[in-house]
Amino acid sequence: MKTEEWFTVTKIDDSTFALSELGHWEQVHSYLLIGEGEAFLIDTGLGIFDIQHVVEQLTSYPVEVITTHVHWDHIGSHGSFATIYVHEAEADWLKNGIPGLPLEQIRHDVGRDITKPTPNSFNPATYQPFTGSPTALLQDGDRLQAGGRELIVLHTPGHSPGHVCLFETNTGYLFSGDILYSGTPVYAHFPSTDPKVLLQSLQRLSELTDVMSVFGAHNNVRLSTAILDDAGQAASALLGTEKACHGSGLHTFGQLTLQF
Numbered sequence: 001m002k003t004e005e006w007f008t009v010t011k012i013d014d015s016t017f018a019l020s021e022l023g024h025w026e027q028v029h030s031y032l033l034i035g036e037g038e039a040f041l042i043d044t045g046l047g048i049f050d051i052q053h054v055v056e057q058l059t060s061y062p063v064e065v066i067t068t069h070v071h072w073d074h075i076g077s078h079g080s081f082a083t084i085y086v087h088e089a090e091a092d093w094l095k096n097g098i099p100g101l102p103l104e105q106i107r108h109d110v111g112r113d114i115t116k117p118t119p120n121s122f123n124p125a126t127y128q129p130f131t132g133s134p135t136a137l138l139q140d141g142d143r144l145q146a147g148g149r150e151l152i153v154l155h156t157p158g159h160s161p162g163h164v165c166l167f168e169t170n171t172g173y174l175f176s177g178d179i180l181y182s183g184t185p186v187y188a189h190f191p192s193t194d195p196k197v198l199l200q201s202l203q204r205l206s207e208l209t210d211v212m213s214v215f216g217a218h219n220n221v222r223l224s225t226a227i228l229d230d231a232g233q234a235a236s237a238l239l240g241t242e243k244a245c246h247g248s249g250l251h252t253f254g255q256l257t258l259q260f
């Protein structure tokens with residue numbers, strides 16, 4: 001099996017691509033943004049196949065990796081790239097892993113419900129999540145440039161402490177990682193999450209102007225901006241209530257479902 005059979009490439013525009021792993025239950029998307037002579041890769045996927053092989057088919061330019069957050073399903077091929085950005089709040093997770101998250105659980109999750117052939121090199125029983133040092137740390141408001149493309153870093157914690165969204169002003173694209181997508185719940189029910197903080201982040205995203213399209217990290221690739229209104233409604237309805245805490249269950253607003 002070839003790498004390109006594992007990844008589904010969706011052309012968003014002439015120089016922007018979604019690289020999707022639809023043969024895995026998580027339905028993970030990473031995004032490649034190609035500028036003049038340089039490119040950004042937002043996340044590197046599950047690590048079942050090395051995403052670099054499909055990136056190389058789309059661009060020969062140097063690629064800088066931006067991490068939306070340090071969950072294993074978005075950093076799988078980080079080891080194939082020299083330049084890795086991560087928010088400062090998750091630099092330790094990148095170096096040392098997430099304290100208290102059992103390796104057995106990760107191996108169970110990476111290995112189940114796979115509907116496409118995987119390479120011989122992939123063995124869930126010996127799968128190791130990426131660990132390594134970032135080359136640079138991100139803070140809220142940073143502006144990252146690659147060949148004429150500029151991404152603004154929005155620190156949007158709650159699903160994880162150093163989660164970031166990336167907003168490209170020229171195109172109006174908002175890459176929303178694991179804090180805003182449709183199809184399955186956005187998770188804030190396990191120990192390192194914070195429902196209240198997540199709602200504050202959703203509030204902030206709902207107040208962004210000039211967003212043209214939203215691109216989440218799971219399920220559907222391109223979302224209408226109506227999901228930003230759903231995010232705002234979730235924040236208005238739940239912030240300051242007893243539901244903004246762990247254990248309060250599922251909350252649905254339009255396309256968006258939250259699990260607390």
Ligand SMILES: [Zn+2]
Pocket residue numbers: 069071159178
């Ligand atoms: Zn996540």
Ligand SMILES: [Zn+2]
Pocket residue numbers: 071073074178217218
């Ligand atoms: Zn995820």
